[in-house]
Amino acid sequence: MSEQRAGITPPSGARFARILGVGGYRPERVVPNSELVERIDSSDEWIRERTGIVSRRWAREDESVVDMAEAASRKALEAAGLDASRIGAVLVATVTHPFQTPTAAALLTHRLGATPAAAMDVAAACAGFCHALALAGDMVTGGSAEHVLVVGVDKLSDFTDPDDRGTAFIFGDGAGAVVVGPSDTPGIGPTVWGSDGEQWDTIRQRSSWLDDPTSPDFSSAFSMKGQAVFRWAVWQMAPVAQQALEKAGVSADDLDAFIPHQANMRIVDSLCKTLKLPAHVPVARDIAETGNTSSASIPLAMERMLREGEAPHGGLALLIGFGAGLAYAAQVVQLP
Numbered sequence: 565m566s567e568q569r570a571g572i573t574p575p576s577g578a579r580f581a582r583i584l585g586v587g588g589y590r591p592e593r594v595v596p597n598s599e600l601v602e603r604i605d606s607s608d609e610w611i612r613e614r615t616g617i618v619s620r621r622w623a624r625e626d627e628s629v630v631d632m633a634e635a636a637s638r639k640a641l642e643a644a645g646l647d648a649s650r651i652g653a654v655l656v657a658t659v660t661h662p663f664q665t666p667t668a669a670a671l672l673t674h675r676l677g678a679t680p681a682a683a684m685d686v687a688a689a690c691a692g693f694c695h696a697l698a699l700a701g702d703m704v705t706g707g708s709a710e711h712v713l714v715v716g717v718d719k720l721s722d723f724t725d726p727d728d729r730g731t732a733f734i735f736g737d738g739a740g741a742v743v744v745g746p747s748d749t750p751g752i753g754p755t756v757w758g759s760d761g762e763q764w765d766t767i768r769q770r771s772s773w774l775d776d777p778t779s780p781d782f783s784s785a786f787s788m789k790g791q792a793v794f795r796w797a798v799w800q801m802a803p804v805a806q807q808a809l810e811k812a813g814v815s816a817d818d819l820d821a822f823i824p825h826q827a828n829m830r831i832v833d834s835l836c837k838t839l840k841l842p843a844h845v846p847v848a849r850d851i852a853e854t855g856n857t858s859s860a861s862i863p864l865a866m867e868r869m870l871r872e873g874e875a876p877h878g879g880l881a882l883l884i885g886f887g888a889g890l891a892y893a894a895q896v897v898q899l900p
């Protein structure tokens with residue numbers, strides 16, 4: 565007679581998940597276009613016209629990705645009304661923490677007093693925040709954590725060549741964080757995401773950290789084929805955003821905010837047009853004063869829209885991140 569084996573207890577979590585609080589951190593130093601143009605034979609006018617960027621923030625030399633992540637996280641925890649000890653997992657979306665190990669997430673978890681929360685970094689560049697948010701929602705409903713801290717943080721000034729005409733004017737530094745937790749109603753819609761590694765060389769690190777340890781500064785800076793990425797973003801991302809709306813059962817008319825990755829104001833405008841976004845839906849335009857902060861751009865823009873009363877607390881927002889990889893992710897969320 566065969567003995568009946570006990571089955572594995574299946575994981576069980578909250579019925580739904582939502583964002584409970586958001587926080588942002590913008591470094592103190594404002595860098596206007598005028599500070600950058602001479603080295604790249606550009607002009608304030610060209611940068612404003614082609615990107616919508618007026619100024620960006622740069623972190624201090626001694627200010628790290630983890631420092632910025634900590635500042636944003638403390639604000640997000642406060643907004644959520646939650647002590648760090650209640651966090652079960654910390655996900656840090658970043659591509660500029662300059663160590664493969666230890667992760668920024670482990671260092672951040674310790675600093676916040678959230679130990680022994682699970683901690684890991686998510687590397688999906690400008691799509692990183694939407695990737696980590698998708699994971700966090702699934703973790704809360706899947707039962708692997710009751711509350712998850714999600715941070716998007718990048719210090720791109722460390723990885724930008726000030727003499728590179730294709731990138732020197734576009735990137736900025738900053739951090740945005742959200743706390744994801746249980747909810748009685750659905751607060752994070754289905755994620756539409758994907759990647760296209762065939763286009764790996766359109767945005768990339770110039771060379772591996774292993775290639776030539778003696779090479780001068782900026783050998784590991786990011787480089788970008790701007791036009792190719794621009795075209796991809798404009799043509800391929802609108803259908804992804806549309807699918808995220810459809811999967812969430814929401815129409816563009818129902819939205820209270822559209823918060824796309826702040827890559828370029830012209831890309832933001834083009835997405836609004838292709839999506840036929842009604843004029844009453846407020847659109848994130850944080851790039852003007854923040855530049856392109858990669859993983860941080862969506863939570864930073866979200867924090868600003870709520871703080872300035874541009875978007876309502878509890879309203880519905882469409883998020884879409886896209887960038888190096890190439891990688892992309894979009895979802896509809898309920899704002900905290």
Ligand code: UT7
Nearest residue numbers: 605606607610614615690729790791793794797827828887
């Ligand atoms: O965040 C991750 C995803 N990233 C993105 O989505 C970025 C996507 N790409 C872009 O935002 C844009 O491609 C850039 C802002 C990077 C560049 O703008 P563009 O309109 O695509 O410029 P372009 O490379 O097509 O160049 C247009 C003109 C050229 O002059 P001619 O040939 O028309 O006379 C360039 O030589 O602008 C010139 N140019 C510049 N002029 C002043 C190129 N770079 C500069 C510059 N300053 N920095």
